[in-house]
Amino acid sequence: MPLPTSRELFVASCADSSSYPKNLLQTHKFEYTLNAYSYRLSDEKDNLFRNDKQSIFIWDLVDNAEAFNLSPNIESLQQLKENVNENTLDPQCRFVFLRTFNHRERMCCTFSQLTYLFSYHQVMPSFLDFCFELRSREDPLSTTLFRQEDYIGQRYVGTSLEHLGRSGTxxxxxxNILGFDEKSSHDYNWPLRYITVYHSFDIKLGRSFWIIIKGDGAMKERITTSTRKSQKEDPCAMKTPTGAFVASLRAHLLILEWCTHHWNDYIDYLDFRSKEPSAAVTLSPVSEIAKEFPDNWAQLRRASSIATGRSRRATGLSQHTGNGESSIMPKLLTRLSDGLSRMAPGLSAQARPPMQQSLPGAGSSQTPAQPENERHVQLEDIFTFNKLQTLHKLSSEVDKANMIIEQNKRILVLMREKYKALSESDDFKSLFDFKSCEADFIDFLHQIRNLESDLENHQTRLRTLLRKLEKDEALFTGVLQYQSMQTGEFFAKSADTSAARMEEWTIKMHDIAARTEQETVAMSVITFFTLVFLPGTFVAVRYGIPITGTVATSILTRSQTFFSSNIVKFDNSKSGNFGDWELQMSALKLFLTMSLPLMFITLFVWAVLRTYAGRKRRVKLALAELPLIEKPKGTTFGTLTVFR
Known part of the structure; x- marks a missing residue:
């Protein structure tokens, strides 16, 4: 059985396009890699393709044509097959423009369209690494890649597809490269964009093929305009392999230049945004403002204390009517707003009008504006956390921009190194007349090097701006730390002052306690003697003891004290120091019999109560001094616990 021809194999490959890249006729990839690519492409097709919107344009320059031809928008697989045409020669140059819905969305084509296009042009499998990144995402694509798979040498000539005009070499x-579009810079909006490019060049026959994927039609317009102009100026330029090679080099430069555009404007924009927080941190009189903190804090405390006192008195407003309510409350709100304005300017202005409008008569109270020279400017007014966040965000943006330029520069270096190695390859020179285009080739390498130099210049500016932002951020943090230090020093001094005052008050309280102790001793003595004489006084009073009233009627008199009773009788007519007096022993015995037991009983009860109270107090103090441990099980009697 004869082996199938290359044409038959190609037709079978296109028919089995859904298994791409396993259906490729030629590739350097291993079988397991092809299987992994095919499985992932089929598994993620819903996240990679938009079946409801297709945008595919083909820009062809066929043999013997004088100009390029742009196809209509290809919206179906059948239209794609009609445009590529499996039975005719490949055009001398073909650009396929694919679009994504936007720079964060999927490709505007179907799975079958993409796999058929890649199968027809035998696109290398590693190009899928770029396609897998073109999916729905929250953040724009920010990574660059470079892949190559060349077939250079006589050994690849046998894999030609003559019916399509492909030599096999x-x-x-x-x-892919990253950058900014021109229209996005007009409104100071700088979203990150990308361009994904695939290029194939037939070394022997000079046929070139391009796939350009971008989120808009800017690159399509740029390429069609440039190639149309070049073809018009020199219609025969691309009819030879060397002319087609030079044209492909120019197309590379046209695409690669895009990643160097608008960087100056973007860096100027970042620098402009950094000026406000930078000026605040470098030009503000930090030391003078920080020194005013104690005075401002003292005034704030006085304002707060006044407002608090008024707010306490304002609790009786409901008892007043008329002008009392409308005159006191607005003053209170004004004072509160003035106090808050020192801490957060603008806060009171935002909060006061709604409060005043909700009160009766508040609209008639006009608060005069505070003079500008009396406003207390604090570090919190200048060095807000929002400005620190702005500096941090700018630093992140500058760092990201530097990373993007570094990635673009790496792509340029890889491109330059590839073509430089190509110019030194004997296999390449054996298939291609390199000397006839050597000057254009050297110019291409110089142009690539110039693009690298431009990116390095932008990188230098970004690094300078980044160092400036890092210094400003460090100085900003230092200002906040300095403010904290000044605040801490102020509160430390306030704490020392408060401690000294507390010590003074403690000494005074100790003196008061000593005097109180002396007075307590005196009161104890007075209490003792009061208790001693209280029973006798009680007994001496007439009818003091009703039970003995009938027995002592002859002894007790109507007098209310001991010496005015009949126990002692006085005769003032006789002379002497004490006069003449007579003691009634029976009355005295009765008095002592009744008063002495009462006196001892009273003293005993007082002593018992005093002892119990002292013991109870000592137990409470002892329990309070014990460490906080789990209470053991026991039986509690009052405040005492009996341990088991």
Missing amino acids: RLQHAF
């Missing part, structure tokens, strides 16, 4: 590479 070709250069293949793919890359």
Whole structure:
């Protein structure tokens, strides 16, 4: 059975396009890698393709044509097959423009369209690494890649597809670059964009193929305009392999230049945004403002204390009517707002009108504006946390921009190194007349080097701006730390002053306690003697003891004290120091019999109560001094616990 021809194999490959890249006729990838690519492409097709919107344009320059031809928008697989045409020669140059819905969305084509296009042009499998990144995402694409798979040498001539005009020897590479579009810079909105490119060049026959994927039509317009102009100026330029090679080099430069555009404007924009927080941190009189903190804090405390006192008195407003309520409350709100304005300017202005409008008569109270020279400017007014966040965000943006330029520069270096190695390859020179285009080739390498130099200049500016932002951020943090230090020093001094006052008050309280102790001793003595004489006084009073009233009627008199009773009788007519007096022993015995037991009983009860109270107090103090431990099980009697 004869082996199938290359044409038959190609037709079978296109028919089995859904298994791409396993259906490729030629690749350097291993079988397991192809299987992994095919499985992932099929598994993630819902996240990679938009079946409801297709945007595919083909820009062809066929053999013997004088100009390029742009196809209509291809919206179906059948239209795609009609445009590529499996039975005719490949065009001398073909650009396929694919679009994504936007720079964070999927490709505007179907799974079958993409796999058929890649199968027809035998696109290298590693180009799928770029396609897998073109999916729905929250953040724009920010990574660059470079892939290549070349077939250079006589050994690849046998894999030709003559019916399509393919020699089997070709250069293949793919890359993506990042940058900004021109229209996005008009409104100071700088979203990150990307361009994904695949290029194939037939070394022997000079046929080139491009796939350009971008979120808009800017690159399509740029390429169609440039190639149309070049073809018009020199219609025969691309009819030879060397002319087509030079044209492909120019197309590379046209695409690669895009990643160097608008960086100056973007860096100027970042620098402009950094001026406000930078000026605040470098030009503000930090030391003078920080020194005013104690005075401002003292005034704030006085304002708060006044407002608090008024707010306490304001609790009786409901008892007043008329002008009393409308005159006191607005003053209170004004004072509160003035106090808050020192801490957060603008806060009271935002909060006061709604409060005043909700009160009766508040609209008639007009608060005069505070003079500008009396406003207390604090560090919190200048060095807000929002400005620190702005500095941090700017630093992140500058760092990210520096990273993007570094990635673009790496793509340029890889491109330059590839073509430089190509110019030194004997296999390449054996298939291609390199000397006839050597000057254009050297100019291409110089142009690539110039693009690298431009990116390095932008990188230098970004690094300078980044160092400036880092210094400003460090100084900003230092200002906040200095403010904290000044605040801590102020509160430390306040604490020392408060401690001294407390010590003074403690000494005074100790003196008061000593005097109180002396007075307590005196009161104890007075209490003791009061208790001693109280029973006798009680007994001496007439009818003091009703039970003995009938027995002592002859002894007790109507007098109310001991010496005015009949126990002692006085005769003032006789002379002497004490006069003449007579003691009634029976009355005295009765008095002592009744008063002495009462006196001892009273003293005993007082002593028992005093002892119990002292013991109870000592137990409470002892329990309070014990460490906090789990209470053991026991039986509690009052405040005492009996341990088991």
